[in-house]
Amino acid sequence: MFYREAGQFKTSYAADQAVFPILQDRVFIALWLAIGFILVPLVSTEYLFRAIFIPFLIMSLAALGLNLLVGYCGQLSLGTGGFMAVGAYAAYNLCVRLPGLNPLLAFLLAGGVTTVVGIVFGIPSLRIRGYYLAVATLAAQFFLDWVFSRVAWFTNNSSSGSITAPPLTLFSLTFETPVRKYLLCLAILVLFAVVAKNIVRGRIGRVWMATRDMDVAAEIIGIRPMYAKLSAFAVSSFFIGVAGALWAFVHLGSWEPLAFDINRSFSILFMVIIGGLGSILGSLLGAAFITLLPLLLNQLPQWLGIAISTAMISHLESMIFGALIVFFLIVEPLGLARLWHLGKEKLRLWPFPY
């Protein structure tokens, strides 16, 4: 009933090829954007911004980047944490060594640096596939971890290895308050999501999907594998680099290489898998699941008034989290995005069952 398209006639090819062809979808998206940009800043507390929304938005961006690589192009990558670190340290070095540089420009340039690094570490994908590629990208993760720990130049010769991001100012606006940080992250995420959606709907996206589905067949029909795979690494690394710069500058403020270790890589990969491979919405849903659920589980005993020791809460959180991941993968291996699409299909018929 909600998704009835009766009466919606497209009169031009452009209207037919729109990203959201159904009016209800457009309304829905406009509603979410209104909630995101207007309602949430008005009603949220500082804790919700700093601990819930900002990490969720930045991780969504990183998951989006990884989904482009793993979900759309089929190249398994475990180096996400390392690429985020490249973005973070590149942004830091640009801001520290070129004072007065516009921070947004620093983020984009950091994304550019990560693109180059991503292409370099994507070169093995031309020879190896699947799990072997995962191991090669794992090497990237550990190598980048090591580089940022050992080479003092990257941390501006900080003796402790921990560095702090310089304050963010843009056109005489300082991004110190949680509301501004949240709006900045939301704006960047929306922009990048639009870009990603358009890329995957276009020629490049189809080249990636062909490579993912059957790369030998794709090569035979004329898709250059080097172009397909390295462009996927490049675009994905750009997204992940910007996400890393945001994570370091906006969320953490002060970080050490441990903030971008292998666990970070795994958690972003889990976001992509749980959310749904090959789906933009899936990246967001997966990010919400992985970033917010542990916090929810941690605070649930307190809300329900059950007194448990913090150690027990922590252990229960790990167990329930793991069990839920297994449950979701059994119930819907194609991820939360697929659950949403199924729901949408049912909403076309509701309340009239077959």
Next chain:
Amino acid sequence: MEKFVNFKALVLGVAAAGALLAAAQTFAQANEQFVPALVYRSGPYAPNGVPFANGYADYLTLVNERDGGINGVKIVFEECETGYSTDRGVECYERLKGKGPTGAAVFSPLSTGITYALTEKAPVDKIPLITMGYGRSESVDGSVFAWNFPLLGTYWTAADVIIQYIGQLNGGLDKLKGKKIALIYHDSPYGKEPIPLLNERARRHGFELLTIPVTHPGVEQKAAWLQVRQNRPDYVLLWGWGVMNSTAIKEAVAVNYPRDHMIGVWWAGAEPDVLPAGEDAKGYNSIALQHSAGQIAVHADILKNVHDKGKGAGKREEVGHVLYNRGMLNAMLVVESIRTAQGKYGRKPMTGEQVRWGIENLNLDQNRIKQLGFAGMLQPLKVSCNDHEGVRHARIHQWDGAKWKFVSDWIEGDNTLLRPMVDEAAKKYAKEKNITPRDCTKA
């Protein structure tokens, strides 16, 4: 179809119940002081985090039970599990900083990584940080770091005292020329902190410093100890935490490095570190942060007022262990700071800003220490705007197989060496962050 509708109803019902309950739990008592406790009771650092957390909790309970709170203001404390991870520590900070009628009194991050992250946020939220025996070494300079208090000692002080002790063992610091000292450190800001001071001392006295990093969490140390076996340093300094410490001692046994030539930092010298190696840990030294293991007057109070009433946070046998004592000491400094603040601002719950004043004006002389029941565990301590450390003395204690025994006198960190380094590092930080240092003569 039916299943779908039921599921939706279930989800809505749970959400509604959650919202109601969330609203119900926010009742603030008017005359209570909220003290947050960042702990790690799980993860690779849990063996060391648990006794600390228990000591902290027990002392706060003691103040409530025995004294009825701080001048009648009861303490309410809440633990939050950080697992030693920086982003969880930051999330715990955000969650707890606004609780209680006047917000959180003071945070003890219990992790150098979390301290670095909170150093940015604390001045904005106006909540002080007590980083007792850890944190940024340059935060001794209170004119730049108004909200950080590395009470009782920093890592530069620790490294300095250890080198002085090694000098004592060899008949003078000048006798260290030509010797080799290795630093096996946790590859994190915590482990890297002492390196600048050790380099300075190496330059002054002519010994060779070997820095050997160990990746978190520190269970893989074969490569590090292979280097030790090859280089045969005269002394090994251990800057580890959690499971890294016990692994290090076991590896030392494996490469046959004499444990009595190992000196650990104060976070690498507690029972969970030496007990796993059993008899082989005998002779292992560590610097002691003011206190060691053992029970003094305050422990009798804790056993009587807390454990006998069944309110102990941990096991009774743990009372008096090294890290338990440290947690207890940390809680005592928190309580005394709040009490000092109440002396100026009145006998009511204190805000973070007021507690900051309290810590900065904390003055515990010998009589007061005896009154509190801490005689023998703490040297007189005087904090000031210029000196956020308060006291710079430490001793070395050694594990004899069954307990810790002091093997040195009180050694004071050499301020003629430490202070210029602190000032330089603080100036650099102030320049980076555009902070105008406060004028301590007027503070």
